Structures are given as C-alpha cells and as structure tokens.
Amino acid sequence: MSLAELNARLAAKPAAELRVDGLSVTYNTARGPFHAVEDVGFTVPAGTNLGLVGESGCGKSTVVKALMGLLPEGTGLTGRALLDGDDILGLTDDALRDVRWNRIALITQSAMNSLDPVYSIGDQIVEAIRAHEPVGRATAWARAEEMFALVGLPAARLTEFPHMFSGGMRQRAVIAMALALNAGMLLADEPTTALDPIMQSQIMARIRGIHAHMRRSMVLVTHDIAVVAETCETTVVMYAGKVVESGPTGQVLGRPLHPYTMGLQNAFPRLPVRGAPRQPLISIPGVVPNLASPPPGCRFAGRCPFAADLCRTTPPPVAAAGPQQAACHFTDRAEEFRAAAALPETWRKMRAAA
Amino acid sequence: MRAYILRRLAQSVLVVWAVTTIMFFMFRVMPADPTAILLERGLTDEARQALLERWGLTGSLWDQYIAYLGNLLQGDFGASFFYRKPVWEVLFPLIVNTLWIAVPGLLLGAAIGAAIGTAVGWARRGGKLERSGIFLATVIRGVPNFVIGIALLTVFSSTLGWFPGFGMGDPGETTGFARYLTLDFLHHLTLPLVAVIIYFLPENLLLMRSGVVENRTEDYIELVRAKGVPQRRVAWHAARNSMLPLITWLFPALAETIAGIVVIEIVFSWPGVGRELVLAVTRQDYPLAQAAFFLLAVMIVLANLAADLVYGKLDPRVVYK
Numbered sequence: 312m313s314l315a316e317l318n319a320r321l322a323a324k325p326a327a328e329l330r331v332d333g334l335s336v337t338y339n340t341a342r343g344p345f346h347a348v349e350d351v352g353f354t355v356p357a358g359t360n361l362g363l364v365g366e367s368g369c370g371k372s373t374v375v376k377a378l379m380g381l382l383p384e385g386t387g388l389t390g391r392a393l394l395d396g397d398d399i400l401g402l403t404d405d406a407l408r409d410v411r412w413n414r415i416a417l418i419t420q421s422a423m424n425s426l427d428p429v430y431s432i433g434d435q436i437v438e439a440i441r442a443h444e445p446v447g448r449a450t451a452w453a454r455a456e457e458m459f460a461l462v463g464l465p466a467a468r469l470t471e472f473p474h475m476f477s478g479g480m481r482q483r484a485v486i487a488m489a490l491a492l493n494a495g496m497l498l499a500d501e502p503t504t505a506l507d508p509i510m511q512s513q514i515m516a517r518i519r520g521i522h523a524h525m526r527r528s529m530v531l532v533t534h535d536i537a538v539v540a541e542t543c544e545t546t547v548v549m550y551a552g553k554v555v556e557s558g559p560t561g562q563v564l565g566r567p568l569h570p571y572t573m574g575l576q577n578a579f580p581r582l583p584v585r586g587a588p589r590q591p592l593i594s595i596p597g598v599v600p601n602l603a604s605p606p607p608g609c610r611f612a613g614r615c616p617f618a619a620d621l622c623r624t625t626p627p628p629v630a631a632a633g634p635q636q637a638a639c640h641f642t643d644r645a646e647e648f649r650a651a652a653a654l655p656e657t658w659r660k661m662r663a664a665a
Numbered sequence: 666m667r668a669y670i671l672r673r674l675a676q677s678v679l680v681v682w683a684v685t686t687i688m689f690f691m692f693r694v695m696p697a698d699p700t701a702i703l704l705e706r707g708l709t710d711e712a713r714q715a716l717l718e719r720w721g722l723t724g725s726l727w728d729q730y731i732a733y734l735g736n737l738l739q740g741d742f743g744a745s746f747f748y749r750k751p752v753w754e755v756l757f758p759l760i761v762n763t764l765w766i767a768v769p770g771l772l773l774g775a776a777i778g779a780a781i782g783t784a785v786g787w788a789r790r791g792g793k794l795e796r797s798g799i800f801l802a803t804v805i806r807g808v809p810n811f812v813i814g815i816a817l818l819t820v821f822s823s824t825l826g827w828f829p830g831f832g833m834g835d836p837g838e839t840t841g842f843a844r845y846l847t848l849d850f851l852h853h854l855t856l857p858l859v860a861v862i863i864y865f866l867p868e869n870l871l872l873m874r875s876g877v878v879e880n881r882t883e884d885y886i887e888l889v890r891a892k893g894v895p896q897r898r899v900a901w902h903a904a905r906n907s908m909l910p911l912i913t914w915l916f917p918a919l920a921e922t923i924a925g926i927v928v929i930e931i932v933f934s935w936p937g938v939g940r941e942l943v944l945a946v947t948r949q950d951y952p953l954a955q956a957a958f959f960l961l962a963v964m965i966v967l968a969n970l971a972a973d974l975v976y977g978k979l980d981p982r983v984v985y986k
C-alpha cells in the first residue's frame with residue numbers, strides 16, 4: 312500500500328463516540344482495596360471534546376487507564392465503556408489488540424518517560440502503524456514524517472533516540488505517535504503538565520489546531536479550567552473518585568451547581584475582563600478524603616463551606632438541570648452558593664474551622 | 666570512540682602486566698623447589714645447571730623477571746618443565762578444546778537463560794510459571810557444578826550409555842580441524858557442553874527475569890501496550906531493555922565462569938586449558954601455569970572491553986569518552 316492509499320484509508324475513519332457508564336475501579340493494594348473511581352459515567356459525542364477536571368489524585372488517570380485496558384493485574388473493574396457501541400472495558404490484551412491505537416489512542420501524562428529509550432522515535436511510530444496497517448517500513452516511515460511535520464518537528468529527527476529530545480519535543484513526538492493511525496477517539500492525559508507554561512500553551516494550541524483539522528473526538532484530562540473552557544464542549548468534574556458535576560462547558564463553568572466546581576473555579580485566574588478588578592485566587596482548604604475508607608455521606612462534606620448534617624450522613628443524589636448534572640443535596644440553592652463562593656471569606660472560614 | 670578504545674587497550678595492557686607479574690612472583694615464592702621434578706629424573710648436576718640456564722632460572726629473581734617479560738613480549742612463553750616442549754605447542758590445542766565447550770556453552774547458556782528468563786518475567790506475577798521458574802533456577806544455581814557434571818555422567822553415560830563420559834574421543838586418521846567435525850567428537854562434546862550450559866543458564870535466567878519484571882511496569886511499556894502491538898512485541902521491548910544490565914554482568918562474569926569450566930573439564934576429563942592449568946600447578950610446571958594464567962587474563966580483559974562496546978551498541982544513550 313502506498314502512502315497516498317494509507318493516508319486516504321486513515322482519513323476515512325469517522326470520529327468515534329464514547330459512552331462510559333457506571334465505571335468503578337478498585338485497586339488491589341497491600342493495605343486492602345482502594346476505590347479510586349466509583350460509578351463514573353459520561354458521554355463523548357462523536358467529533359467533540361470532553362474535559363475531565365479535578366484535583367490531583369481524584370482518579371482521572373485511572374479512568375483513562377481503564378479505558379485503554381492498562382490497569383494493573385488484579386484491579387477490580389465494573390461498568391461499561393461503549394466505543395461506537397462496543398464495550399471495551401475489561402477486555403484482554405489480545406482482544407484489545409485491534410481497538411488500541413486503531414480506534415482509541417493515548418497521549419500519556421508522563422510523556423517524558425513514555426518512549427522506549429533504546430529505539431529511535433521513528434521506529435516507535437512505525438511500530439504502531441505497522442501493528443495495524445499492512446504497509447511496508449518505508450510507507451510507515453513516510454507517514455511518521457508527515458505526523459512529525461504536523462506537530463512541528465523536523466522529519467530528519469525521526470532517527471534520533473528519546474534522550475536526544477527535550478521535554479517539549481518528546482511530548483510532541485508522543486502526540487505525533489497518537490495521531491499516526493487517526494484513531495476516532497483520543498485520550499489526552501494532562502498532555503502538558505511536565506512542560507513550562509510557554510510550551511504548555513504552544514502544545515495545547517497545537518492539539519486544538521490538529522483537532523479542528525482532523526475532527527476527532529477527545530477526552531482531555533487536565534487541572535486547568537481555562538484550557539477546558541477554550542477546548543471542550545463538555546466538562547466533567549471529578550472529586551475523590553466520583554463525578555460531582557457534568558454538562559456543557561458553558562453551563563458547568565458559567566453557572567456551576569456543585570460547591571466543589573465553584574471552589575475549583577476560584578482556584579484559577581479568570582479570563583481577564585477589561586476594566587474589572589482582578590479576582591483573587593482562592594484555593595479550597597483541606598485535603599481529599601482517604602478512599603480506602605470513604606466518608607459515608609458527601610465526599611466533599613469535609614471541605615464544603617455549605618455542608619449540613621445531612622451531607623455528612625447521606626450520599627447526595629444526582630440532580631439534573633437540563634443537560635447539567637450535579638451530585639449535591641442543595642443544588643436548588645446553587646445561586647446563593649455561587650454568590651458566597653465568590654467571596655474569599657467563605658473559604659477562609661473553612662480553613663479556620665479545619 | 667577511537668581514543669576511548671585506545672585508552673581502554675592501554676588499561677588492558679596494564680592489567681595483563683599486573684597479573685603476569687603477580688603470577689611470576691607467586692610461583693617463585695611457593696615453597697617447593699621447581700627443579701625437584703628434574704632431579705627425580707636422574708639428571709647430573711651439570712645437566713641440571715644447563716637446563717636451569719636454558720629455562721632462565723639462574724640469576725637473581727629480578728633478572729629472571731626481566732628475562733621472562735622480554736621473552737613474553739616476543740611471544741615466547743618458554744618451555745614446559747613437564748612436557749619438555751615449548752609451552753605454546755602444549756597450550757594451543759588445549760585452548761581450542763576449551764573454546765569448543767566454553768564459547769557455545771556460554772552463548773547457549775546466555776541465550777536460553779535470557780529467553781526463559783523473559784518468559785518467566787513476563788508471566789503472571791505469583792503464577793505457576795513464575796514460581797517454578799524461579800525455584801528451578803535457584804536450585805540449579807545452588808548446586809555445585811561438579812555435582813551437575815557427575816549427575817550428567819551417571820545418568821547419560823553410566824546408566825543410559827547414550828554418551829561417552831571421558832575425554833574427547835579418538836581422532837583416528839582424521840587430523841587437524843577435520844577431527845572437530847567427526848560425529849565421534851560431537852558425541853564426546855555433548856555432555857561437557859550441556860554441563861557448561863546448565864552451569865551458566867540459571868544466573869542469566871534470574872537476571873533477565875528481574876530485569877523484565879522491573880521494566881514491565883515502566884511507563885514506556887504501558888505505551889507499547891497501548892499501541893496495540895502483539896504481546897510478544899511488548900515482551901520484547903521489556904527484554905531488549907533488560908539486556909543492558911545483563912551485558913554488564915555477563916562479560917565480567919566470564920572470569921568466574923572460567924573457574925566453573927575448569928571443574929567441568931576435570932569431571933569430564935576434557936583436555937582443555939583449565940584442566941591443564943590445575944595439573945601444571947600441581948606439577949610445579951611454572952612456565953605452563955604462567956602462560957595459562959596470562960592467556961586467561963588476556964581473555965578476561967578482552968571480554969570486558971567487548972562488554973563495553975556491545976553495551977554501547979545496545980544502548981543509544983552511551984557516549985564513549
């Protein structure tokens with residue numbers, strides 16, 4: 312198959328749709344089961360981006376690994392993940408052989424260490440292509456050159472080894488690899504965290520550009536609400552292994568229903584509004600509960616400025632307002648909460664109490 | 666790169682010189698009188714003196730040492746007391762014999778050990794394959810190799826009678842290299858070769874296994890898995906990276922292995938350098954023993970140099986300075 316034929320074939324792949332439902336992951340640790348993710352569900356319509364946000368350790372990477380079938384042996388896994396209708400959750404490596412990279416590709420969180428140190432980067436991209444397409448080495452290499460161009464790397468450097476690349480270049484190489492088979496679904500797990508801020512925005516701009524150009528679907532994991540606001544149609548907010556709020560990005564970030572989302576938003580600089588006074592940064596005091604023995608009621612109760620007795624005993628139901636959903640007992644008071652959450656004192660009081 | 670090799674070669678020469686010197690003086694200070702065996706053969710005093718002179722055993726220790734080094738530099742190892750022949754003539758065929766069991770034995774031992782080690786390292790943690798693999802390798806590694814040799818002899822030679830248990834066989838009419846191509850030779854070669862393989866295999870297996878176990882949880886392996894390549898390919902990436910520590914261990918380990926090969930040569934009466942070395946030491950045959958040690962030192966030093974260069978080939982991150 313020639314490069315032109317390969318390109319045409321790959322370009323014909325449609326964007327994929329992903330429906331995750333009731334996903335729970337329990338790590339098997341020396342100290343007993345650890346419920347890293349519980350009952351997580353979301354949908355990524357074909358050709359759209361979904362932003363998965365939350366503090367460090369809330370289970371974002373665990374969700375991504377579950378979808379790629381990369382959880383460690385012996386990890387408890389329930390739920391469904393329908394990729395264009397096929398459940399890909401909990402399949403064996405052999406069964407996933409055709410799904411991985413062909414239909415769902417990954418940009419890893421630690422791209423710095425994600426490349427095999429003893430193979431050239433070109434060889435590693437070629438390996439991915441040839442694992443799925445019946446092409447010779449020369450054609451696969453030519454495709455890899457095109458991918459390098461796409462991420463702004465000179466094709467001549469394909470022959471180099473990972474240690475010869477800077478962090479930003481490695482990250483771009485990993486992106487080039489993820490794009491090589493034009494999979495319908497892309498999982499990007501904090502693709503820029505390891506980089507300096509300038510490189511971060513460059514890479515994000517690159518991902519957005521490529522995405523608009525190729526029209527893929529993407530799950531974008533990040534801490535950065537501003538990136539989600541710019542990039543994603545849908546936003547899912549996770550806290551301590553659970554989804555606390557989800558819905559269209561404009562609604563979730565513009566009129567959050569869940570106190571955690573409100574707090575999270577305060578932790579990031581607002582897009583500057585001309586003439587308006589700069590908003591102070593407020594972080595949410597306290598720490599995430601230990602998931603080895605999760606609290607009985609709302610998991611956020613220990614840090615929530617609006618927590619009532621009910622919150623500490625009973626898990627909140629999921630309340631829906633149109634496509635926007637939040638797991639909080641008091642979503643009907645969201646308006647009032649938002650006003651209070653915008654005030655630094657509200658959170659400072661929590662810190663004093665803690 | 667060239668400067669690096671030159672520097673390493675210079676270091677190697679230094680090491681070989683040191684070993685040679687130590688050997689030289691060690692044999693001189695050993696209590697027994699080397700000429701005793703010559704006397705036993707009923708030599709007259711004049712004849713003995715003449716022999717001593719011819720073999721450079723007269724004069725001060727220092728003069729002897731200088732003479733010895735001078736001869737060595739010209740490729741002259743002197744003459745064996747025992748065989749009364751130039752050392753080189755005695756040693757050369759023995760070296761070839763040793764290489765016949767050592768080289769294939771080490772290569773096969775390393776290759777088979779690494780292959781099984783990869784399989785064991787890639788197997789499910791705590792599963793049957795992992796546990797039995799580690800168990801067997803540890804047990805075999807713990808058994809002294811003369812016991813392995815004797816066990817092989819007992820089973821396959823004495824009891825089953827499948828293989829001869831002694832020596833290299835009778836060359837008959839075939840001479841020169843052709844003798845190594847006879848079925849008879851291969852028949853004799855089998856058991857000692859298997860003994861070397863068994864001796865060398867467990868360490869390779871265990872090292873490779875721990876390398877693969879360590880590498881399989883690395884981030885880059887996760888990405889290889891995510892690419893949807895066949896499982897064999899994923900295991901290969903882990904194995905390929907595990908080879909690096911194996912290589913650094915392998916070549917220096919050759920020195921130790923030589924001790925093991927000496928034992929195997931003795932058990933199987935295989936006429937190799939190692940067996941001859943032991944005989945030469947007990948016979949007080951200095952020139953022969955010194956030459957054998959000299960050759961071993963050269964081989965070990967070259968092996969280390971080779972290890973460095975092979976490592977550089979396998980690991981793109983290595984820069985020679």
Ligand SMILES: Nc1ncnc2c1ncn2[C@@H]1O[C@H](COP(=O)(O)OP(=O)(O)OP(=O)(O)O)[C@@H](O)[C@H]1O
Nearest residue numbers: 338340345347366367368369370371372373374383
């Ligand atoms: N293999 C594992 N075994 C046991 N616990 C694990 C394992 N991997 C992750 N965890 C735990 O599961 C929780 C969720 O981890 P995860 O990596 O999914 O978080 P994250 O949201 O991606 O965080 P970050 O933003 O720091 O990447 C953490 O508390 C983590 O310590």
Ligand code: SF4
Nearest residue numbers: 609612615622639640
């Ligand atoms: S349920 Fe209670 S504690 Fe939890 S977020 Fe809502 S108000 Fe806060």
Ligand SMILES: [Mg+2]
Nearest residue numbers: 371372373420
């Ligand atoms: Mg993560």
